[in-house]
Amino acid sequence: MKKNTNKLPKIGLLYLDHVLRFFDKSNFKGWPNKIETATYHWKNDKERFINEVKRKKIDILIGNIPATAYETFREIARELPNVQFIPSLDTQFSNKSKENVTRFAWKYEIPIPKTYIFYDKSKAEKFIDETDFPKIIKKSYGPSNYGGYFVHKVDSRQEAHNLLAQKKYHPAYFQDFVPMEADVRVMLIGHKPVCAFWRRAPEGEWLTNTSQGGSMDYMDVPKELLDLAVNVSKAANAEYWACDVAVGRDGKFRILECATAFAAFPYIRDWIGQYLMWKFSNGRFSKPNIPLYNWEELGKMDASVLRTLRYITFGNYTPSYDGAYFLDKKVRESEAGEMYLHEMDALFPMLLTEDRKHEEWPSETWNFQDNYGKTVRKVHVKSNPPVSNDESSEQLTQSDIVLDKKRVKKLLTSVKGIGNKKAKHIMDTFDTTDLVHALETAPEKIVEEVSWLKKKVLNKLMKEWKKFKSKL
Ligand SMILES: Nc1ncnc2c1ncn2[C@@H]1O[C@H](COP(=O)(O)OP(=O)(O)O)[C@@H](O)[C@H]1O
Numbered sequence: 184m185k186k187n188t189n190k191l192p193k194i195g196l197l198y199l200d201h202v203l204r205f206f207d208k209s210n211f212k213g214w215p216n217k218i219e220t221a222t223y224h225w226k227n228d229k230e231r232f233i234n235e236v237k238r239k240k241i242d243i244l245i246g247n248i249p250a251t252a253y254e255t256f257r258e259i260a261r262e263l264p265n266v267q268f269i270p271s272l273d274t275q276f277s278n279k280s281k282e283n284v285t286r287f288a289w290k291y292e293i294p295i296p297k298t299y300i301f302y303d304k305s306k307a308e309k310f311i312d313e314t315d316f317p318k319i320i321k322k323s324y325g326p327s328n329y330g331g332y333f334v335h336k337v338d339s340r341q342e343a344h345n346l347l348a349q350k351k352y353h354p355a356y357f358q359d360f361v362p363m364e365a366d367v368r369v370m371l372i373g374h375k376p377v378c379a380f381w382r383r384a385p386e387g388e389w390l391t392n393t394s395q396g397g398s399m400d401y402m403d404v405p406k407e408l409l410d411l412a413v414n415v416s417k418a419a420n421a422e423y424w425a426c427d428v429a430v431g432r433d434g435k436f437r438i439l440e441c442a443t444a445f446a447a448f449p450y451i452r453d454w455i456g457q458y459l460m461w462k463f464s465n466g467r468f469s470k471p472n473i474p475l476y477n478w479e480e481l482g483k484m485d486a487s488v489l490r491t492l493r494y495i496t497f498g499n500y501t502p503s504y505d506g507a508y509f510l511d512k513k514v515r516e517s518e519a520g521e522m523y524l525h526e527m528d529a530l531f532p533m534l535l536t537e538d539r540k541h542e543e544w545p546s547e548t549w550n551f552q553d554n555y556g557k558t559v560r561k562v563h564v565k566s567n568p569p570v571s572n573d574e575s576s577e578q579l580t581q582s583d584i585v586l587d588k589k590r591v592k593k594l595l596t597s598v599k600g601i602g603n604k605k606a607k608h609i610m611d612t613f614d615t616t617d618l619v620h621a622l623e624t625a626p627e628k629i630v631e632e633v634s635w636l637k638k639k640v641l642n643k644l645m646k647e648w649k650k651f652k653s654k655l
């Protein structure tokens with residue numbers, strides 16, 4: 184018994200001063216060992232915090248990192264290579280900003296409203312002059328970014344210019360306005376939906392946030408919408424996750440927001456604790472059984488009750504067992520036809536996340552907010568004549584590669600299917616900086632902007648680009 188106990192990793196809960204705590208020890212009921220805590224005090228607290236984690240010999244540090252501490256914690260995580268952050272910093276990438284959600288969605292081809300991000304004020308203004316309306320403008324990043332407060336619908340060029348002049352949002356973040364019926368918040372644990380509810384706008388309004396007076400209910404969330412949420416959770420490799428999925432008037436589903444930080448009833452946080460104990464105990468704790476659509480039944484209770492319920496457990500389904508949650512008769516509609524609830528439940532297994540060592544979203548490449556100014560300055564100097572002939576000085580960090588037009592043209596025309604004329608068209612659409620960013624971070628954007636460029640040619644271009652980079 185004792186020996187077994189010693190094999191368990193040491194868990195620590197990550198807290199930050201002034202930040203609401205998502206977990207406490209009670210969410211890990213039954214964990215036999217002491218659960219440590221490590222609290223970040225902000226302002227130059229990095230080294231002290233790292234030492235605290237080391238001193239307490241924490242193996243696994245569990246908790247959400249708020250947007251404003253995200254970059255610091257990426258640094259902290261590098262200095263604690265033997266500590267596993269849960270959720271990982273990569274999984275929490277989307278917590279930092281709407282821009283990050285967008286870049287995550289671009290990478291994994293997750294449907295979102297068409298989005299445009301500009302760090303360059305003049306480019307944003309040019310965009311406003313050329314695009315159509317209505318558009319949505321959002322503040323991408325900020326400590327109090329919730330509830331639609333920094334989300335604006337603009338109906339004309341003039342309104343858009345005025346708003347950006349007044350708000351000075353940086354970056355300028357635009358989306359196509361998507362008329363929507365409602366949106367659905369889905370919460371997942373180990374990629375299994377455990378709770379979902381509709382949020383509808385008040386009559387005549389477009390904001391579906393309940394904080395703006397809309398309504399919510401738990402019934403009949405479509406299976407296909409849950410499928411999308413599962414795919415997003417998997418793309419993020421998330422132990423726990425929430426997505427807001429917009430249901431468009433056009434019938435399409437699009438992701439509006441996704442994150443590991445969300446408001447959840449205590450019994451849901453207990454489930455996450457159980458899931459994590461299962462993950463980290465090598466089978467000593469069992470996987471929680473959380474039936475699909477349980478929320479339709481629990482959601483019939485008043486929120487004041489749901490706020491007090493703890494440690495909810497369900498029996499497993501067996502056809503002959505009366506005590507199981509699913510009655511054999513319960514069926515569901517889906518695009519694939521009618522299905523018994525227990526059959527559908529089996530299509531949504533609770534899965535282990537992967538333990539990864541590499542960084543998927545290193546800040547050198549992905550912290551556009553802080554990097555961009557520097558990059559632009561470098562690019563500016565370099566892209567103005569006279570261009571240095573010193574080839575070796577051309578490589579900065581990965582995403583900061585600087586090119587002159589001649590080399591871009593050479594790169595483009597080295598691709599079979601791109602001649603001089605087509606190369607010129609691409610170069611008229613993207614300047615060198617934008618092209619490098621697109622190649623490095625969201626190549627699908629190139630296809631979006633250059634209609635004749637087909638996927639096959641893009642793939643060839645990506646190959647040439649890799650070759651080209653390796654020679655720099
Ligand atoms: N592209 C869009 N088209 C139409 N409505 C949108 C769009 N983006 C957001 N909304 C509406 O604004 C609300 C708030 O936007 P969201 O991106 O979730 O920001 P917040 O962080 O403020 O919640 C959404 O719930 C939705 O009702």
Ligand SMILES: [Mg+2]
Pocket residue numbers: 330331392427439440
């Ligand atoms: Mg929202």
